[in-house]
Amino acid sequence: xxxxxxxxxxxxxxxxxxxxxxxxxxxxxxxxxxxxxxxxxxxxxxxxxxxxxxxxxxxxxxxxxxxxxxxxxxxxxxxxxxxxxxxxxxxxxxxxxxxxxxxxxxxxxxxxxxxxxxxxxxxxxxxxxxxxxxxxxxxxxxxxxxxxxxxxxxxxxxxxxxxxxxxxxxxxxxxxxxxxxxx
Amino acid sequence: xxxxxxxxxxxxxxxxxxxxxxxxxxxxxxxxxxxxxxxxxxxxxxxxxxxxxxxxxxxxxxxxxxxxxxxxxxxxxxxxxxxxxxxxxxxxxxxxxxxxxxxxxxxxxxxxxxxxxxxxxxxxxxxxxxxxxxxxxxxxxxxxxxxxxxxxxxxxxxxxxxxxxxxxxxxxxxxxxxxxxxxxxxxxxxxxxxxxxxxxxxxxxxxxxxxxxxxxxxxxxxxxxxxxxxxxxxxxxxxxxxxxxxxxxxxxxxxxxxxxxxxxxxxxxxxxxxxxxxxxxxxxxxxxxxxxxxxxxxxxxxxxxxxxxxxxxxxxxxxxxxxxxxxxxxxxxxxxxxxxxxxxxxxxxxxxxxxxxxxxxxxxxxxxxxxxxxxxxxxxxxxxxxxxxxxxxxxxxxxxxxxxxxxxxxxxxxxxxxxxxxxxxxxxxxxxxxxxxxxxxxxxxxxxxxxxxxxxxxxxxxxxxxxxxxxxxxxxxxxxxxxxxxxxxxxxxxxxxxxxxxxxxxxxxxxxxxxxxxxxxxxxxxxxxxxxxxxxxxxxxxxxxxxxxxxxxxxxxxxxxxxxxxxxxxxxxxxxxxxxxxxxxxxxxxxxxxxxxxxxxxxxxxxxxxxxxxxxxxxxxxxxxxxxxxxxxxxxxxxxxxxxxxxxxxxxxxxxxxxxxxxxxxxxxxxxxxxxxxxxxxxxxxxxxxxxxxxxxxxxxxxxxxxxxxxxxxxxxxxxxxxxxxxxxxxxxxxxxxxxxxxxxx
Numbered sequence: 025x026x027x028x029x030x031x032x033x034x035x036x037x038x039x040x041x042x043x044x045x046x047x048x049x050x051x052x053x054x055x056x057x058x059x060x061x062x063x064x065x066x067x068x069x070x071x072x073x074x075x076x077x078x079x080x081x082x083x084x085x086x087x088x089x090x091x092x093x094x095x096x097x098x099x100x101x102x103x104x105x106x107x108x109x110x111x112x113x114x115x116x117x118x119x120x121x122x123x124x125x126x127x128x129x130x131x132x133x134x135x136x137x138x139x140x141x142x143x144x145x146x147x148x149x150x151x152x153x154x155x156x157x158x159x160x161x162x163x164x165x166x167x168x169x170x171x172x173x174x175x176x177x178x179x180x181x182x183x184x185x186x187x188x189x190x191x192x193x194x195x196x197x198x199x200x201x202x203x204x205x206x207x
Numbered sequence: 208x209x210x211x212x213x214x215x216x217x218x219x220x221x222x223x224x225x226x227x228x229x230x231x232x233x234x235x236x237x238x239x240x241x242x243x244x245x246x247x248x249x250x251x252x253x254x255x256x257x258x259x260x261x262x263x264x265x266x267x268x269x270x271x272x273x274x275x276x277x278x279x280x281x282x283x284x285x286x287x288x289x290x291x292x293x294x295x296x297x298x299x300x301x302x303x304x305x306x307x308x309x310x311x312x313x314x315x316x317x318x319x320x321x322x323x324x325x326x327x328x329x330x331x332x333x334x335x336x337x338x339x340x341x342x343x344x345x346x347x348x349x350x351x352x353x354x355x356x357x358x359x360x361x362x363x364x365x366x367x368x369x370x371x372x373x374x375x376x377x378x379x380x381x382x383x384x385x386x387x388x389x390x391x392x393x394x395x396x397x398x399x400x401x402x403x404x405x406x407x408x409x410x411x412x413x414x415x416x417x418x419x420x421x422x423x424x425x426x427x428x429x430x431x432x433x434x435x436x437x438x439x440x441x442x443x444x445x446x447x448x449x450x451x452x453x454x455x456x457x458x459x460x461x462x463x464x465x466x467x468x469x470x471x472x473x474x475x476x477x478x479x480x481x482x483x484x485x486x487x488x489x490x491x492x493x494x495x496x497x498x499x500x501x502x503x504x505x506x507x508x509x510x511x512x513x514x515x516x517x518x519x520x521x522x523x524x525x526x527x528x529x530x531x532x533x534x535x536x537x538x539x540x541x542x543x544x545x546x547x548x549x550x551x552x553x554x555x556x557x558x559x560x561x562x563x564x565x566x567x568x569x570x571x572x573x574x575x576x577x578x579x580x581x582x583x584x585x586x587x588x589x590x591x592x593x594x595x596x597x598x599x600x601x602x603x604x605x606x607x608x609x610x611x612x613x614x615x616x617x618x619x620x621x622x623x624x625x626x627x628x629x630x631x632x633x634x635x636x637x638x639x640x641x642x643x644x645x646x647x648x649x650x651x652x653x654x655x656x657x658x659x660x661x662x663x664x665x666x667x668x669x670x671x672x673x674x675x676x677x678x679x680x681x682x683x684x685x686x687x688x689x690x691x692x693x694x695x696x697x698x699x700x701x702x703x704x705x706x707x708x709x710x711x712x713x714x715x716x717x718x719x720x721x722x723x724x725x726x727x728x729x730x731x732x733x734x735x736x737x738x739x740x741x742x743x744x745x746x747x748x749x750x751x752x753x754x755x756x757x758x759x760x761x762x763x764x765x766x767x768x769x770x771x772x773x774x775x776x777x778x779x780x781x782x783x784x785x786x787x788x789x790x791x792x793x794x795x796x797x798x799x800x801x802x803x804x805x806x807x808x809x810x811x812x813x814x815x816x817x818x819x820x821x822x823x824x825x826x827x828x829x830x831x832x833x834x835x836x837x838x839x840x841x842x843x844x845x846x847x848x849x850x851x852x853x854x855x856x857x858x859x860x861x862x863x864x865x866x867x868x869x870x871x872x873x874x875x876x877x878x879x880x881x882x883x884x885x886x887x888x889x890x891x892x893x894x895x896x897x898x899x900x901x902x903x904x905x906x907x908x909x910x911x912x913x914x915x916x917x918x919x920x921x922x923x924x925x926x927x928x929x930x931x932x933x934x935x936x937x938x939x940x941x942x943x944x945x946x947x948x949x950x951x952x953x
Contacts, residue, residue: 043557078914079804080900081850090897092908095561128896 048142051168054121054134054176056104056112060175061134061166063140064102067123067180071137087187088133093122100131101184119203132183141175143168148177157205211263217546219312220258224306225252227615229867233298234618237931239283240290249297256304260311268307269282271322276302276331283708287332296328298619391422391453392480394463399447399475405441409470415448417466421456510948549645552605556792559595559602560889566595567886568909576935603790608648610688610697611639613655617686620656624663631670632663644790650767653786654760658699658783659684663757665705666781676778678702690789694769697785708732713742733773736871737761765921768794768811794890796910796917798883800867801846802855805915806879807888807907812920814866815875816882821860824947831857831927834876836866841876845926846918856880869921877923886910890917902926 051062052071055100077089090097100120100195105111111116112133120131148166165179229252232245257272278297281287303325310317395417402413418424432445439445451465467476483791573581573588614636625632667673667682674680685700708729715721715735717944725834727735734743739758764771769787788794788811796807797816823835832843843864847855856862864876888907893900904919 074911079852080897080908080916081902082900089492090906092912092914095564095891095908097891097893097896097906097908097914106514130896136666166293173815 038050048144048154051122051141051143051175051177053138053141053170054119055136055138056107056134057109060138060170060173061103062143062175062177063121063123063141063180064177065185067125069129072120072122072131074116074120074133084187089122091131093129093131098122098129098131099184099187100133102133102186103106104133104135106184116188123180123183125185130184141168141170143177151176160190214262219262219308222308224257226293226301226308226777227612228252229304229620231615233294234622236289236294236297238291238294241285243283246279246283248282250276250283253279253304256308263311263313265307267317267322268304268311271300271307271326274305274322274326274329275304278332281333284931286334293332294923296325296332297517300325300329310936329665335427357665366638369644375629385607390456392456392458394450394452394454394458395448395477395479395481396463397447397477398450398467400442401445401473401475402443402445404444404473407470407473409473411444411446411448414470415450416462416468418450418452421458421466422452424453425451427451469668490617494948505752529734547605552602554600556606559599560792561600562595563623563887563889564908564910564912566592568912571910599793601865603644603918604642606790606792607642608645608647609640609642609649612649613648613651614639614686614688616652620659621663621684622661630663630667631671632667633681634659635683635685635837636687637685641690641695642700642789643688643787644792646788646791647789649769650763654763654785655686655697655699657760662699662701662703662781662856664785666701666705668704691786695787697787698782700780702780704777705777705781706733706773708777711735729820730774733775736773737771737931765815767791768809780811785806792890793887794917795885796888796907797865797885798915799863799879800881800883801850801879802852804805804850804852805883805913806846807886807915807917808865808867808877808920809904809917810885812867812869814868816863816865818862819859819864819876824859834859834864835894836864836876839874841866841874842927843876843878844923845860845878846923847878847925849926866921873924875920875927876925888915888917 050065050069052065053060055061071078072093075091077091080087080099080123081091081099083090086102088102088111090099102112112135114133117135118135119137120133121137122131148168151164151167162182163178164176166177168175168177229249232249232252234240235245236249251422253276255270257269257276260268260272275297278287278293278300281292283287287293302888303322306321307317310321398410398411398414404411411868415424415426421424427445428450429449430445432447434445452458460480463478464476467474521828552734569588570592572697573585578587617636621634623634624630644856662684663682666682668676668678670680673682683702685698687700688695688697690696712721712727712732712735715732715738716723718741720735720738720741721727737757737760740755741758761771764785764787767787768791768936771785773781774784775781794807797810797813799806799808816837819834819836825833825835825840827833827842833840834843835841843859844853845855845857847857859878862878862880863882864878865882866874867877868874886909888909891906891908891914893903900916902919902922902925903916904922906914907917909915
């Protein structure tokens with residue numbers, strides 16, 4: 025119940041958060057291999073255990089396939105494969121983070137859920153200048169240090185939006201917060 | 208405000224229907240034989256649009272509808288003769304009204320001048336009409352005895368009824384036929400409520416009282432329908448009333464109609480007016496119910512009365528719609544329907560789809576139970592399956608609509624096409640009540656429009672030519688719909704010249720669609736017209752013949768899961784047959800497996816499945832494999848190659864070949880591992896959360912909850928062509944690491 029209250033509060037005061045920079049936002053973090061990633065909790069619709077997917081033909085390996093999410097068909101993307109780590113050998117312990125952006129829903133296959141962090145806007149560092157051939161920089165919205173771990177915050181609106189057949193323009197319309205601040 | 212917008216939505220929905228009613232009525236309007244019911248229906252439609260528009264403040268729309276209504280009123284009371292020009296003007300006015308509605312819907316102002324031409328044309332017809340009402344000189348007379356005003360009367364209907372009988376007697380004594388007093392009008396109102404009027408909470412006494420307030424009312428009650436006491440149902444109303452109302456001229460028909468506003472659909476009201484001086488005695492106390500003309504007169508011209516005309520009577524020639532008439536007509540049409548938001552129905556359809564899947568899932572699990580031990584459970588499940596099936600059918604039928612909404616647009620089209628080509632055409636429709644899913648109905652408009660145009664433009668001969676060859680001058684286009692084995696079959700038949708096969712063939716050869724010297728059957732030649740870029744019209748007319756014709760039609764139809772065929776006899780005509788699924792929500796499919804994946808093939812595409820012998824298989828110039836099947840060579844398409852599926856059976860002699868046919872008649876042999884069985888599947892969108900994929904039409908959820916892709920045979924054929932043109936190319940991007948563990952059920 026506490027969580028849902030918190031969600032409502034954050035949701036309703038989101039504009040203030042952005043303009044005042046005083047408050048925090050919650051992030052769901054998860055691991056892929058030894059790395060930890062985070063997405064804004066407001067876009068996470070649910071987290072579910074791995075269920076076998078149906079493969080889609082002639083697509084890159086990071087498109088795992090589609091699953092039946094209570095009657096709707098959603099695509100599942102493999103974050104490890106997307107970041108060049110090869111396709112995940114799934115086990116029952118793998119989880120899918122179901123993300124909703126606008127009207128569209130998609131699932132992201134990750135190794136395990138790690139934490140829920142309240143992250144102050146000020147403590148998000150811009151991503152370093154990386155070779156765009158290695159990392160899809162547009163997926164990243166910033167870096168955060170939790171204790172001595174580094175959490176890579178992902179831009180859910182862009183994450184797999186092109187692969188899921190959405191117009192790239194709409195996704196690109198929002199500049200990542202951290203980048204904006206860095207200027 | 209949200210509430211208001213909801214009403215607006217209803218208004219626009221209703222207006223669209225009313226426009227269609229008006230249009231079909233107008234199209235039936237023939238000079239010389241005016242059907243007053245038709246005219247009334249058109250008038251009411253326009254009036255309703257005007258009335259609703261007024262409520263929402265669409266002033267421009269209302270102003271225009273008013274002009275339209277005025278002319279319709281003239282037609283209704285025979286002061287404007289029905290001519291072809293008039294009908295054309297009215298049809299145009301109906302279109303303009305539609306435009307005005309569209310602007311209002313967009314909350315945009317209509318561009319200035321949108322209505323000018325039409326208004327001018329309407330006014331010309333109005334001016335051309337004969338003088339409507341001749342003024343009559345009022346004569347002072349004695350006022351007939353009126354029922355004494357008794358506002359405190361609480362005695363109810365019977366009190367009034369009894370009083371009315373008294374009044375009638377008084378009337379008889381004083382003489383109802385007395386002339387109408389100077390400056391007054393005498394209205395005769397016959398109010399015949401339906402027996403169940405009281406059940407809806409209406410109280411005739413109030414209406415009679417309200418009439419009394421309008422002037423001097425003489426109320427007569429008709430007791431003839433009153434049954435003997437034992438047969439009397441206390442809750443039913445057996446009475447009807449005739450009210451003679453002598454009122455000031457500022458009481459107009461609208462005010463009288465207002466009294467009956469809430470019961471207009473539940474009663475029969477006839478209103479007539481009489482101005483001074485009546486030469487003959489006024490109507491008797493009880494009017495015969497067979498009274499032929501509901502409105503017998505229009506209010507007199509105000510200038511003729513001694514009082515100066517007031518604002519309310521500035522437009523005396525336009526009585527309000529005849530409530531009595533509409534009530535009478537609606538009585539037979541009352542249907543118990545409700546308007547439901549389509550989203551709600553779609554949610555229901557989805558939910559039922561889920562149930563079908565869940566039910567299939569349970570059935571799959573139960574199959575493994577030891578027989579005999581769970582007899583009752585099994586029986587219960589069997590029943591559940593039955594109910595689920597019925598539920599699905601009922602829900603699907605909610606979305607079903609009669610095709611008449613499409614068919615009714617066609618007379619107009621035929622009229623225009625006939626005019627443009629100078630041909631005489633008669634359109635015959637049948638089976639308009641055949642129902643099919645709303646989406647199918649909506650997507651039928653374009654193909655049917657195109658095909659009917661084609662039939663008239665290319666199929667039918669001109670009237671002179673027809674006469675010369677002994678056919679009736681007017682060609683006939685027959686549009687029919689019927690249900691046949693779970694599909695809807697729509698036929699468009701014309702009695703024209705039929706398909707000119709030599710011409711079609713030479714055109715096809717000229718365009719490189721057919722090899723010269725190829726021998727084609729008649730049927731094959733006829734079907735050439737569906738090829739892209741084919742057009743036989745020597746001259747491109749603005750009706751059809753831009754060469755984007757029948758192939759687009761076929762594509763539209765096949766995107767609905769339908770097929771189209773043509774049958775033609777030279778000199779006798781052509782018949783186009785469309786066969787469409789009744790719903791787009793479920794599909795009859797064959798579940799097949801390739802490797803560890805399962806797919807669904809639409810049953811409509813499947814010809815047969817067979818296991819080829821090695822002797823039937825041949826390589827074709829090292830490019831692809833062909834198979835001899837029933838005396839024909841068929842190209843083999845390996846689904847595992849196209850889709851990059853591992854662990855599939857690659858040897859056709861150990862796999863199965865499903866012979867499939869695309870909508871354009873091309874045959875392929877699809878090599879799959881196994882055919883698992885026939886099943887009705889619920890169609891799910893892949894694009895809602897992902898995107899379109901080559902060779903995939905949609906997706907579905909099978910009994911075990913897993914997703915299966917529904918194959919698009921035409922797309923597979925296209926893919927296989929590309930695949931073979933680059934024979935050594937691997938299928939698509941590098942296949943992913945084999946997801947072997949992922950595919951084992953958890």
